[in-house]
Amino acid sequence: MNVFKPTILALSVLASASAFAQVNVSIDATKPGPVINKNVYGQFAEHLGTGIYEGLWVGPDSKIPNTRGWRNDVVGALKELKVPLVRWPGGCFADEYHWRDGIGPRNKRPVKVNTHWGGVAEDNAVGTHEFFDLVDILGTEAYVNGNLGSGTPQEMAEWLEYMTSDSKSTLAEQRRKNGRKEPYKVAFFGVGNEAWGCGGNMKPEYYANLYNHYATFLKTPPNARPKMVASGGHSDDTTWTDVLSRESAKFTDGISFHFYTLPTGEWDKKGAATGFTESEWFKTLQQTMRMDGFIRRNVAVLDKNDPQKKLGFYVDEWGTWYDVEPGTNPGFLFQRNTLRDAVVAALNFNIFHAHAERVRMTMIAQMVNVLQAMIITDKDKMLLTPTYHAYKMYIPFQDATSLPTAVNNDVAYSVDNASLPGISASSARGKDGKVYVALVNTNPNQASDVNIDLKGQAATGATGQVLTAEAMDAHNTFDKPQAIKPAPYSAKAVNGKLTLKVPAKSVVVVSVDA
Numbered sequence: 001m002n003v004f005k006p007t008i009l010a011l012s013v014l015a016s017a018s019a020f021a022q023v024n025v026s027i028d029a030t031k032p033g034p035v036i037n038k039n040v041y042g043q044f045a046e047h048l049g050t051g052i053y054e055g056l057w058v059g060p061d062s063k064i065p066n067t068r069g070w071r072n073d074v075v076g077a078l079k080e081l082k083v084p085l086v087r088w089p090g091g092c093f094a095d096e097y098h099w100r101d102g103i104g105p106r107n108k109r110p111v112k113v114n115t116h117w118g119g120v121a122e123d124n125a126v127g128t129h130e131f132f133d134l135v136d137i138l139g140t141e142a143y144v145n146g147n148l149g150s151g152t153p154q155e156m157a158e159w160l161e162y163m164t165s166d167s168k169s170t171l172a173e174q175r176r177k178n179g180r181k182e183p184y185k186v187a188f189f190g191v192g193n194e195a196w197g198c199g200g201n202m203k204p205e206y207y208a209n210l211y212n213h214y215a216t217f218l219k220t221p222p223n224a225r226p227k228m229v230a231s232g233g234h235s236d237d238t239t240w241t242d243v244l245s246r247e248s249a250k251f252t253d254g255i256s257f258h259f260y261t262l263p264t265g266e267w268d269k270k271g272a273a274t275g276f277t278e279s280e281w282f283k284t285l286q287q288t289m290r291m292d293g294f295i296r297r298n299v300a301v302l303d304k305n306d307p308q309k310k311l312g313f314y315v316d317e318w319g320t321w322y323d324v325e326p327g328t329n330p331g332f333l334f335q336r337n338t339l340r341d342a343v344v345a346a347l348n349f350n351i352f353h354a355h356a357e358r359v360r361m362t363m364i365a366q367m368v369n370v371l372q373a374m375i376i377t378d379k380d381k382m383l384l385t386p387t388y389h390a391y392k393m394y395i396p397f398q399d400a401t402s403l404p405t406a407v408n409n410d411v412a413y414s415v416d417n418a419s420l421p422g423i424s425a426s427s428a429r430g431k432d433g434k435v436y437v438a439l440v441n442t443n444p445n446q447a448s449d450v451n452i453d454l455k456g457q458a459a460t461g462a463t464g465q466v467l468t469a470e471a472m473d474a475h476n477t478f479d480k481p482q483a484i485k486p487a488p489y490s491a492k493a494v495n496g497k498l499t500l501k502v503p504a505k506s507v508v509v510v511s512v513d514a
């Protein structure tokens with residue numbers, strides 16, 4: 001008998017659904033595919049709103065318990081996500097950031113205006129040394145984004161030297177004087193951001209020339225060379241990937257790409273984070289699933305220009321972007337985070353896994369308090385969002401080996417004469433040798449029986465977690481911080497056949513019991 005052992009809440013969600021849809025998913029464990037780079041689970045932390053200041057950094061003198069200024073509750077929760085890579089300091093902010101403002105005694109650092117994000121004072125309390133301290137505390141790696149928009153090649157080259165040089169140069173000695181003897185490890189280095197927009201409103205050919213110009217002077221010791229990131233295109237545009245992969249391949253390891261999920265697809269009226277209709281749920285998922293086509297089209301361009309597959313396709317900004325929460329600073333991009341966001345995250349993970357060969361790094365925007373955040377804070381309080389839970393459930397996919405996975409007879413989810421796949425599936429062999437299966441049910445009204453046809457692997461059952469709720473916009477609040485969280489999930493194979501009951505509007509991640 002199939003034993004789904006969810007909470008009472010999930011049981012009632014199941015019971016309220018109409019008859020189960022029957023779906024077959026085939027997984028071939030005899031044909032391992034590319035490794036899902038753990039950096040697919042990277043996160044973006046920008047000097048934006050309370051994303052860094054308040055959300056992560058409270059300063060060493062704060063009453064909020066902290067480690068050298070980084071709040072203990074937030075970093076403790078983030079450590080549990082095994083975040084592999086953090087991008088900093090922006091975003092649009094990066095192209096106005098001058099790294100020398102953020103080194104040396106904090107009380108002597110200049111105060112600037114954060115012109116992109118709310119026009120607030122930026123006192124530079126978090127600079128290079130503080131960021132790398134966070135990287136150490138989290139046990140993660142650093143993706144530093146340089147300033148091409150308003151900086152010079154010299155400034156960018158000197159920052160890289162300051163961070164990575166082990167020599168006796170004046171810049172390396174200055175780093176030592178500022179408290180860091182050993183060079184920092186910069187895993188990725190971005191040369192500008194969104195050059196087509198806030199990074200300078202450039203044409204791709206102009207940026208490619210500038211990229212090559214700057215990259216020529218970005219020197220590091222040979223063993224300390226970061227992966228270099230050329231800032232690419234967005235949404236339905238492959239021109240940037242085409243131009244950069246032809247003109248800048250010699251100087252880059254990968255080309256970035258940004259795509260945000262707006263329920264309406266319109267920037268002037270994006271849609272609300274909570275209190276939305278089923279039509280808005282549907283349109284949000286429809287929008288987010290465009291990611292697959294964008295990746296396919298860009299990868300086709302890369303395959304033409306870079307058949308050796310040297311270049312990665314880095315989706316280094318993605319996630320939901322709603323109308324800001326009423327009553328909050330519009331420049332702070334604060335929004336609530338619901339079950340819908342967890343489903344969006346999981347759908348994107350499954351898409352990234354399917355393109356693991358080229359999609360070697362992605363960054364959700366953003367880590368704390370901004371856009372599709374993992375964590376929301378209010379003074380000394382903190383809550384974990386449904387997106388946080390989705391990231392945690394998918395940890396076994398970090399550096400796992402993808403397995404060919406096909407949904408064979410999907411029952412589409414339809415609204416207003418439009419349809420989406422009802423079930424999204426992904427599977428991989430984890431580093432622990434187990435087979436992991438991730439399933440997303442996009443349909444908020446109907447549960448599914450997913451029959452798993454697993455080739456090359458015994459299956460006596462499956463054990464893991466399910467994330468679902470009664471309401472499409474279920475979310476955690478400071479009064480009810482555990483309103484939505486994962487529940488244990490298990491199923492037993494019957495006559496060697498494994499069927500997973502997947503509740504309506506849910507994310508299920510299990511390991512297969514051999």
Ligand code: AHR
Nearest residue numbers: 090091092093193194365
């Ligand atoms: O993530 C917020 C902003 O969105 C970033 O700063 C920018 O790169 C993008 O437009």
